Amino acid sequence: MQTVYVVSGPAGAGKSTISKALAQTLASSARIEGDVVNHMVAGGYQPPWKSERLLELTWKNIADLSRNFVRSGMDVVIDYVAFPQEIIRLKQRLREQAECKIKYIVLQVKEEELVRRDRLRPASQQMGHRSIELARQFDENGINQKFILDTTEMSEGQVDEICHEILTNDRYTIED
Amino acid sequence: MQTVYVVSGPAGAGKSTISKALAQTLASSARIEGDVVNHMVAGGYQPPWKSERLLELTWKNIADLSRNFVRSGMDVVIDYVAFPQEIIRLKQRLREQAECKIKYIVLQVKEEELVRRDRLRPASQQMGHRSIELARQFDENGINQKFILDTTEMSEGQVDEICHEILTNDRYTIED
Numbered sequence: 001m002q003t004v005y006v007v008s009g010p011a012g013a014g015k016s017t018i019s020k021a022l023a024q025t026l027a028s029s030a031r032i033e034g035d036v037v038n039h040m041v042a043g044g045y046q047p048p049w050k051s052e053r054l055l056e057l058t059w060k061n062i063a064d065l066s067r068n069f070v071r072s073g074m075d076v077v078i079d080y081v082a083f084p085q086e087i088i089r090l091k092q093r094l095r096e097q098a099e100c101k102i103k104y105i106v107l108q109v110k111e112e113e114l115v116r117r118d119r120l121r122p123a124s125q126q127m128g129h130r131s132i133e134l135a136r137q138f139d140e141n142g143i144n145q146k147f148i149l150d151t152t153e154m155s156e157g158q159v160d161e162i163c164h165e166i167l168t169n170d171r172y173t174i175e176d
Numbered sequence: 177m178q179t180v181y182v183v184s185g186p187a188g189a190g191k192s193t194i195s196k197a198l199a200q201t202l203a204s205s206a207r208i209e210g211d212v213v214n215h216m217v218a219g220g221y222q223p224p225w226k227s228e229r230l231l232e233l234t235w236k237n238i239a240d241l242s243r244n245f246v247r248s249g250m251d252v253v254i255d256y257v258a259f260p261q262e263i264i265r266l267k268q269r270l271r272e273q274a275e276c277k278i279k280y281i282v283l284q285v286k287e288e289e290l291v292r293r294d295r296l297r298p299a300s301q302q303m304g305h306r307s308i309e310l311a312r313q314f315d316e317n318g319i320n321q322k323f324i325l326d327t328t329e330m331s332e333g334q335v336d337e338i339c340h341e342i343l344t345n346d347r348y349t350i351e352d
Contacts, residue, residue: 023218030216040206040241042199042253057248064240065216072233077218 002070002100005166006090008082009107010134011127012117014151014162018107019079021159022166026077030069034080037061048081059086063093070098081134083141091174103172106143110152111135146171178246178276181342182266184258185283186310187303188293190327190338194283195255197335198342202253206245210256213237224257235262239269246274257310259317267350279348282319286328287311322347 007019016033023031038048038058048055066076082090087104094100109117111132118131127134149172154162166172183195192209199207214224214234224231242252258266263280270276285293287308294307303310325348330338342348 020218026219029219031218032216036212040208040245041250042196042207043202043205044250053248057244061241061244064244065237068233068237068240069216072229074217074220 002073002075002098003103004066004070004076004078004090004094004100005103005105006078006080006082006087007105007107007166008080009105010081010109010114010138011131012114013107013109013135014154015079015107017156017159018105018151018162018166019077022163023077025163025167026075028073029075029077030065031077031079032062032065034058034062034078034082037065059089060093063090066090066100067094067098070094070100076100083138084143087174102174103166104147104174105149105166105172106138106147108138108148108150108152109135113152178249178251178274179279180242180246180252180254180266180270180276181279181281182254182256182258182263183281183283183342184256185281186257186285186290186314187307188290189283189285189311190330191255191283193332193335194281194327194338194342195253198339199253201339201343202251204249205251205253206241207253207255208238208241210234210238210254210258213241235265236269239266242266242276243270243274246270246276252276259314260319263350278350279342280323280350281325281342281348282314282323284314284324284326284328285311289328 005022007015007022009015019031023029041054046054048058062078062080066078069076091102094102114131114135118126118128149162149165151162181198183191183198185191195207199205217230222230224234238254238256242254245252263278267278270278290307290311294302294304325341327338
């Protein structure tokens with residue numbers, strides 16, 4: 001059975017690095033960047049934190065893409081800010097149309113490290129205070145600890161190790 | 177009624193420039209880059225000219241995204257190499273699920289101009305002989321002249337004019 005991995009967490013937690021490595025590890029896979037799907041909207045674009053309607057459309061698009069990939073025999077890695085309520089809706093949409101397992105991984109880093117990583121980005125890509133705000137939103141959502149993977153102490157050299165953990169540890173699996 | 181614009185043609189014909197400008201002109205719109213959808217495939221990726229199966233999956237994904245955008249009241253601009261047989265399949269898939277009009281625009285440029293434009297790109301993005309091969313594939317497909325828009329003589333300053341032509345001229349509409 002195919003698996004859909006949702007790699008979530010605030011900006012700077014390593015979603016992009018981990019999800020790319022994870023997708024490359026899988027023999028037959030697709031990686032869906034939520035930001036890319038969201039930015040398909042051109043005329044009338046609003047950022048996800050300003051338009052509930054466009055955010056919901058983005059999740060619908062992510063779900064339909066995932067379904068098509070799963071039906072083609074591929075595992076899927078989603079790289080996007082996702083809260084538990086979004087995972088529940090994704091699960092409902094997917095389960096109606098494709099048989100698959102869903103794993104939910106919330107990458108977490110301490111605030112100081114988040115700030116440090118944000119400053120290392122090119123100026124145009126820095127999130128500034130939005131990065132901390134997002135991190136706090138994850139805290140406030142009271143996410144079940146079993147989905148959290150803290151990468152504060154982890155270096156670039158440990159990416160393979162993190163992927164192995166995500167692939168093999170069943171605690172990230174969303175139960176029925 | 178919403179319109180789905182398929183902006184096609186060989187690499188270097190101006191698909192990216194024209195489709196971006198067109199999408200920005202429309203009040204409520206989305207732009208789908210076929211290359212981006214195609215490159216969602218990670219493990220097991222093959223380029224579209226090497227895998228019929230992956231190319232078909234990409235078109236299915238483009239159709240489902242288009243349907244979701246149309247149902248949300250948005251016009252859609254697709255930027256991708258598309259031949260008439262792909263437009264027919266797209267039309268069938270869309271018409272089953274959403275009411276919309278489809279316009280098909282094949283941008284064309286003379287070979288010398290195509291080569292010149294290709295050389296202006298950053299080295300990593302140059303298509304080289306693939307660009308000419310693609311252009312010839314369009315010629316060989318015997319595409320109905322009414323869908324062709326020749327941009328050989330057109331400069332960057334005429335982008336708005338080209339958009340206006342695409343928006344207002346009904347000859348690009350795919351008939352039932």
